[in-house]
Amino acid sequence: MDNTRKSTKRLATAKELQQIVAGFYLEGHEAKRSGKPVGWMPPMNGLIEIFYAMDLQPAFPENWSPVCAAFGLIDRNYQAADSMGFSPDLCGYLRNCVGYINGMMGEEGVPLGGLPEPDMIFMPGAGCVPTMKNFQYIARRFPGAKVFKADLPQVPIEDIQRYHIDYALSEINRIVEFLTRVTGRKLDHGRLAEVVRLSDQACALWDEITSFRRCLPTPISAAEVGLMFVMVTRQGTQLAVDYLTRVRDEVKQRAEKGIGIIAKEKVRLFWDNIPLWYNLGLFNYFEKYGGVVVAETYSAAWSIRLDTANPLEALAMKSLQSYPMVSCVSMKRRKEMVLRACRDYHIDGVILHSNKSCLPITLGQMDIKRALQEELGVPSVVIEADHMDPANFSMAQFEARADAFIEVLLQRKGYRQ
Amino acid sequence: MTDSTGLTRSHIDLSPFAGAVSNRAERLARHAKKQQALGWFCTYTPIELIHAAGFLPVRIYGGTIRVELASSLVPNFVCPYMRTSLERALRGEYKYLSGVIQGYTCDTPCGMLSIWQENAGPGLFHTVPLPYNSGPAARTFYRHTLNELIDKLAGIGGQTDPASLERSLDLYAEIRRTLLRLYELRLRDIFVPPASGFYTILEAGFSLPPEEYLVLLTNLTGALGNIKAATPSGIPVLVSGSLVEQLWIFDLLEAAGGRVVADDLCNGYRYCQPADGSGADPMDRLIDRYIQRFPCPARSTVQERVPQVRALLEKSGARGAIFLFQKFCTPHLADYPALAAELKNAGIPVLLVEMDESGNIEGQLKTRFGAFFEMIGG
């Protein structure tokens, strides 16, 4: 059975996304040609805003992986990684990225032209180990690039103290000095304030868009998760704000007119953990039974508002919170977030994706499962899969579990006798 | 190993260490009635500080056990060490602990700590964030995280002052110096017990009160004073990896014709090196030691590790490297391709072994070790 399937999107604005993705990669290649410095960095931190404020070009190798999944490039990248000795037990982002940079990168005909070569590399000391290792291998592969070894406290959100913020701030200052030294560009604090304002505006729009998931029927589903691309790569730009405004308007209009994802929405679902990038079609799977995947965990990482009065501190806070929010670093917060989403969005059942490629997001899921049952009486089902490797996913097994689960939910709601 | 080491071995009695390991569960349960014990997983946990606050730091042991209860809480792609430890906790084997303190290293113990807290509590469960860099700002940050730990320990009755910290630092520094001396003596062929015996000595220290452990170590080094160098046989190798709890693996390795002369293991050299740090006050000294310590892939870069592992190989004269990984151990699996490539380029043969939860790898290991040593020896 085919393990890969594209999702069906319902928003007209979602069609613009292809343009935005292509535009981002094109911009990277143009930057390279024109001599604008390109920096490779992990997502979910304040670096992107500093880059846009200093008119530098960011690139996100991790985000390139879902693109590779969509274009069917992962097999070749995995083969390259395998031949270097990377275990198939490692996170698919890491395997895909090291395979790509040591394999097809630079070849003619790579979709979107691939990633532009880095002039600077940010090797993080927070987030998960696979991300840290990924950037260490990137630095090995591009010895000519300038490398910054970045530190950040790894601490649950509820335990953040002043000293954590101070350390994160001192690292941001070190980054600015590094960028100034390497690129000769200065950070204009007025410009930074503007970028942070745009960034916060994008978060506000993001929150607003996701808030329409409260509506019955929901005007937007997890099948539109691709929208996240704008948050990952364009946070802090007018482009993101403009695009998200159009999305918000469309979603709002659908909500006001009561237009749902499907004709009759019977069951509302929540997806925990990263989507299967090679099979986003799973988000549409339940529709034939009247089921809609209303929301997913991942989007919570982008709803962290920024204190625009204190731009640097806002970036420090964003960096401290984004990854813990969706991983096991801040289990308490994450559990609260899932439970709140289930309450707010009137969720009937939860799909827990036990993700072979991502231990940090998978650990603790069983405690979430218990809390869902005990505190909300919401049933859940565990689906074993992998967000990057189709070899670790069986469509047949998924169908068996999903069908049985939806049957229970339909019965609970009185749709079946 | 062959008889050529018999003379040396017959003078040395490792049974006190083996005894401490084999009766650890009952001993610790008894001990915890008079002194609170706190568990730890990883050698980045500042055990000196835990001890200075009046607690007995105990390394959590996973070992071989059928994982049943833990299977309903965590997926099967978690390293065996973490799965078997959780299983023991769920079965109540760690009831005597007053909590678990963890230095933030790899993602697995980070997530496991909250699972322990939810399912094997109550107690103090705390992760100490660690700096990734080593400059002054990183040290200041580290000091804050350690002060926070002191406060948390005070919350369960711990009392720390500079003098108590100084005493604990001295004690653990002496232990580590003695262990490093055993490493030296092993290199000079004076102390050449089977590797399983060597690592049992280390393991005993993970659960004994450090004061008692130091006495055992001192007795041992005293007995080694007059021993002449042996001519041990076996192809010298370095073992590198996560922690190895199944020490019988070393017996297989040696039976196949190898001899462990150096290690880069969590239950070996990475626990010992360096013995001490330096600084203006005890906190600085503690911070300095942990920042200078022999790096683990979870908390360092592959760039930093390659030269350090190569230096160990050169110093020890190892002719091969055997990587012993806990299955699914991301930090080690991720560093492996770079390390293996660099070592192979330097003409050092490498072998990778993954230790799974079942422990049923004996047959496979015999063959693989045999082929590896035959290749090097031939």
Ligand code: SF4
């Ligand atoms: S998917 Fe998970 S393990 Fe992989 S890089 Fe992201 S957070 Fe890390």
Ligand code: SF4
């Ligand atoms: S470093 Fe490896 S062995 Fe240690 S806890 Fe992490 S995954 Fe397990």
